[in-house]
Amino acid sequence: MSSEDLEPYLPSKKPKVEKIVEKQLPPLNNSDSVVLRFAPGPSGPLHLGHTRALALNNYYKKRYGGKLILRLEDTNPNAIDSEAYEMIQSDLNWLNIEADEVIIQSDRIELYYQEIRKIIAEGGAYVTSSDAEEWRDLKNQKKAHPDRERLPEVQLSEFESLLVEGKGIVVIKTDLEDPNPALRDFVALRVVEEPHPRQSTKYRLWPLYNYAVAVDDYHLGITHVLRGKDHLNNTLKQKWIYKYLGWDEPEYIHYGLVSIPNTNLKTSKIRESIAESEFSGWDDCRLATLKGLARRGYRPETFLKYWENSGLKEVDIKFSWQNFDAMNKDIIDSDTRRLFFVSDPVEFTIETDDKLVKDAPWHPDKPELGKREEEIVSGSNIFIQKSDAEAFQEGSLVRLKNLCNVIVSKNKLNFEGMPPKKGSQIIQWCSSHTPIDLFYPDGTIVEGIVEDNISELDGETVQFERVGFVRLEGKKAFFLHR
RNA sequence: GCUCUCGUGGUGUAGUCCGGCCCAUCAUCUCGGCCUUUCGAGCCGAAUACCCGGGUUCAAAUCCCGGCGAGAGCACCA
Numbered sequence: 020m021s022s023e024d025l026e027p028y029l030p031s032k033k034p035k036v037e038k039i040v041e042k043q044l045p046p047l048n049n050s051d052s053v054v055l056r057f058a059p060g061p062s063g064p065l066h067l068g069h070t071r072a073l074a075l076n077n078y079y080k081k082r083y084g085g086k087l088i089l090r091l092e093d094t095n096p097n098a099i100d101s102e103a104y105e106m107i108q109s110d111l112n113w114l115n116i117e118a119d120e121v122i123i124q125s126d127r128i129e130l131y132y133q134e135i136r137k138i139i140a141e142g143g144a145y146v147t148s149s150d151a152e153e154w155r156d157l158k159n160q161k162k163a164h165p166d167r168e169r170l171p172e173v174q175l176s177e178f179e180s181l182l183v184e185g186k187g188i189v190v191i192k193t194d195l196e197d198p199n200p201a202l203r204d205f206v207a208l209r210v211v212e213e214p215h216p217r218q219s220t221k222y223r224l225w226p227l228y229n230y231a232v233a234v235d236d237y238h239l240g241i242t243h244v245l246r247g248k249d250h251l252n253n254t255l256k257q258k259w260i261y262k263y264l265g266w267d268e269p270e271y272i273h274y275g276l277v278s279i280p281n282t283n284l285k286t287s288k289i290r291e292s293i294a295e296s297e298f299s300g301w302d303d304c305r306l307a308t309l310k311g312l313a314r315r316g317y318r319p320e321t322f323l324k325y326w327e328n329s330g331l332k333e334v335d336i337k338f339s340w341q342n343f344d345a346m347n348k349d350i351i352d353s354d355t356r357r358l359f360f361v362s363d364p365v366e367f368t369i370e371t372d373d374k375l376v377k378d379a380p381w382h383p384d385k386p387e388l389g390k391r392e393e394e395i396v397s398g399s400n401i402f403i404q405k406s407d408a409e410a411f412q413e414g415s416l417v418r419l420k421n422l423c424n425v426i427v428s429k430n431k432l433n434f435e436g437m438p439p440k441k442g443s444q445i446i447q448w449c450s451s452h453t454p455i456d457l458f459y460p461d462g463t464i465v466e467g468i469v470e471d472n473i474s475e476l477d478g479e480t481v482q483f484e485r486v487g488f489v490r491l492e493g494k495k496a497f498f499l500h501r
Numbered sequence: 502g503c504u505c506u507c508g509u510g511g512u513g514u515a516g517u518c519c520g521g522c523c524c525a526u527c528a529u530c531u532c533g534g535c536c537u538u539u540c541g542a543g544c545c546g547a548a549u550a551c552c553c554g555g556g557u558u559c560a561a562a563u564c565c566c567g568g569c570g571a572g573a574g575c576a577c578c579a
Contacts, residue, residue, distance in 0.1 A: 060579045095578060151577055159575090188577050199504035201575035209577040228579050251505060252574050275507075276572065328528080329513060335572050339512045342529050352542060359539095384542065420538055439538045447539070484539040501541080 044078060044330060047243055048270055053085030054242045057111075057118070058232070060092045061103035063286035065110040067279060067307040067322075067338075074326035075245050075274070077116045088239055089118035092232075093125045094225050096215040100290070106301070110309045114319045122239065124231055125217050131226040132182070134234050134264065135189055135207060139174045143263035144207060146177035148187040158203050161195050167204075182224055186210055191230065193259050201252045205229060207260075229253055233260035241269050248273040248333055274331035279338040282307045304497045305460050315460065316480035316490035316499040321347040344500035351480060351488065356381040356388065358476075359420070359447035360457070360483035360496070362467035363405035369425065371397045371434035377450075379421035391472060395422065395450060401432055402449045402468055418445045420484070447484045457489065459498045469496070 047053065055076040059069060080087040089111065093099050100106075104123070111118060138144045147154060147166035157164050167190070169177075181187050189208040197203050207230035214220050226234075236244065236257070244254075254271045261268050283289065284307060292298050302310035325343050329336060357380070369375075375395040381388040395401075401419065411417070411427045418424050418439055425432035439445075451471040456464050469483075473491055480490045480499060488499040 058579090062579080092579060098578065154577085190577095197504090199575075201504065203575095206577050211577090225577095227577070232579090247573090248506060249573055253579095255505090273506085278572095325513090330515090332507085332514090334507055336514095337512065339529075341511095342513060345529050348541080355541090357539075357541085379538090383537080383539080418538060422538095443538095445538055482539085482541065484541075486539090487541085 044075075044082075044327060047079055047083065047272075049242065050083045052242060053079060053083040054088065054240050055080055055085060055245065056088040056090050056236070056239065056241050058090040058092050059107060060095070060098065061100060061107060062098050063100050063103050063290060063308075064106040064301050065309045066284050066286070067282065067309070067312065068277065068284045069110075070114070070309070070322045071274075071277060071326045071329070072245060072247075073111070073114065073116060074323045075331060077323065078327050079243065079245070085242075086119045087116070088120045088122055088241070090122040090235060090239070091124065092228070093123060093215075093217065094227065094231050096211050096213045096225065099216050101216040106310075113309060113313060114322060120239075122235065123217070124226075124235065125215060127235065128218070128222050128226070130238065131208070131231060131234055132224075135226075135230070136175065136178065138191065138207075138260070138263045139178055139189070140171050141263065142171050142192070143259075144189055144191050145169065145174045146181060146187050146189050148185065154188075154190075158195070159200055161203070163195060167192065181210065189224075191256070191259055191263075193256070199252070202255055205256050229256045230260065233257040236269060237261065237264070237266045243270045243272065245272045245274070245331065247276055249276060272331060273333060275333050275335040277329075277336050277338050279307065280340070282338075304458050305462055314490065314492070315497045316351070316488060317347055318350050320350055324350075348488065348500060352482075353384065354382070354388075355488060356476065356479070356481045357383065357484050358391075358470050358473070358481045359449055360455070360467055360469050360486055360489075361402050361404045361447065361449045362457070362465050362486075364402035364449065364452070364468050365405050365408040365430075367401045367403055367408075367427075367430050367432045369395060369397065369399050369401050369432045369434070371395075371423075373434075375423055375434070377422050391470060393450065399450055400452075402452065403446065404467075407444075407446045416440065416443050418443050419448050420445050422448070455491075455494055455496050457483075457486075457496045457498060 057073050057076050076087055091104055135144060145167045147164055149164050149166060154164055178189060188206045190204050191207045193202055193204055195203050206227050208224050208226050210223055211225045212223055251273055258268060293300060298306060301308050302314050304311055304315050324346055377393040379391045380386055381390060415427050416424055416435060423437050424435040424440055426435045449468050449470055453469050453471050455469045456466055458464055476491050480488060482488050487501040489496040490499060
């Protein structure tokens with residue numbers, strides 16, 4: 020019996036229905052009109068971690084023809100970098116994400132005062148001058164501070180006087196019996212005497228995160244809130260405010276947390292290091308700030324694509340530089356020019372009877388981009404990367420890429436024919452000595468030389484053959500990925 | 502400790518709601534081979550996963566129960 024005869028009896032693979040369904044993120048509920056927001060605190064420029072929320076919000080804005088609001092949350096006068104207001108907006112620009120509206124919370128303090136008066140008036144909030152520990156201890160024991168039980172009129176006048184003097188906080192009442200201690204009574208406003216970078220000393224009573232967010236989300240008409248699941252409890256707190264004010268809640272979507280390995284994303288830490296000149300600035304190529312990554316040549320599309328691809332499940336995920344790099348390479352490879360870079364150059368002299376011409380395309384798959392040409396005469400210097408030179412055997416045949424074959428003899432390279440020989444080693448080389456330093460994100464710097472035609476490529480991303488993709492900047496090259 | 506989430510290859514993801522087209526999708530990574538004047542790209546192939554244990558069912562990644570594991574929050578930060 021041949022295998023063909025057996026065929027009908029073998030467990031047949033069921034024909035698979037062609038899955039033509041294009042992969043996309045899950046749809047949003049109530050998507051008739053979609054208003055989203057990206058709401059960072061202006062404590063520094065944006066980094067890789069911020070781009071997820073940005074990418075997802077932007078994705079749904081585009082998908083449903085909605086609106087995206089950039090809201091700068093600067094209600095803590097102590098944690099503001101006054102340059103960040105601008106930096107964040109330029110980071111958005113770089114990503115080609117357009118905010119339909121820019122809102123700054125410190126411009127809206129009166130609004131927060133107005134709404135809290137309503138909540139106090141209906142008994143949903145109280146003022147207390149209790150000190151932090153005492154108040155928290157009582158809460159943990161499910162007990163109320165005496166101030167909590169005062170009449171709304173009293174609370175209201177306490178609030179008005181807090182606007183001008185004295186110490187105290189304004190607290191939203193929740194359920195003191197809530198089994199989750201994190202959800203029992205939370206502070207809505209507090210006193211900060213420090214001057215604010217934009218408002219100076221105009222206000223002394225500042226709203227806290229959960230309160231300001233809820234008020235703004237409502238007043239800005241936010242329909243969908245996309246955030247990490249570290250905000251799960253915050254969402255529950257914010258719902259209390261919606262409840263007191265009789266507002267309809269937006270849709271809340273919580274996605275899992277991302278851990279980004281080997282990457283320092285703490286803005287405050289980075290700022291310190293910059294101050295100590297450990298880093299050259301926010302755009303240091305060792306940083307995962309958008310500015311640092313842009314400097315290495317990452318493309319904005321890569322960020323958006325990566326996060327759209329990562330979905331918004333509630334599982335925690337690990338960021339993969341490998342996958343990220345692969346996506347970036349996929350985007351840039353087809354139109355990135357090639358160039359020879361020689362690290363730790365070793366000098367050789369070429370011996371040839373005829374004049375030679377380097378004939379190297381700017382891109383191997385795109386002849387239409389033209390080529391680099393150069394005449395090489397006998398006696399010219401040829402620089403070879405040290406690691407290649409060390410592997411040379413006396414008399415071995417190597418190919419100088421896009422030039423000719425040579426036989427190695429001491430520090431001479433003797434011409435040995437034009438047609439490429441199968442199996443011979445192919446190496447890149449330079450005739451001129453144009454120094455360039457290659458900066459790796461791990462901090463190593465490799466000194467080398469590059470072909471003499473980089474001036475018109477300044478600021479561009481190119482591929483150093485056999486090394487990887489880099490972005491050129493003057494006499495520096497920043498390593499992107501392989 | 503309390504409260505709340507979530508467990509599909511190394512990584513990310515599809516499928517889980519409404520059990521059978523799933524001997525489980527796609528991408529990346531890894532390993533072969535082809536191709537190539539780059540260790541890039543391209544092409545072909547291989548390997549690797551439904552956390553564990555019970556139960557329901559003709560049938561379970563999908564439903565139920567119990568373990569285990571991972572993460573988050575518990576600030577007068579955002």
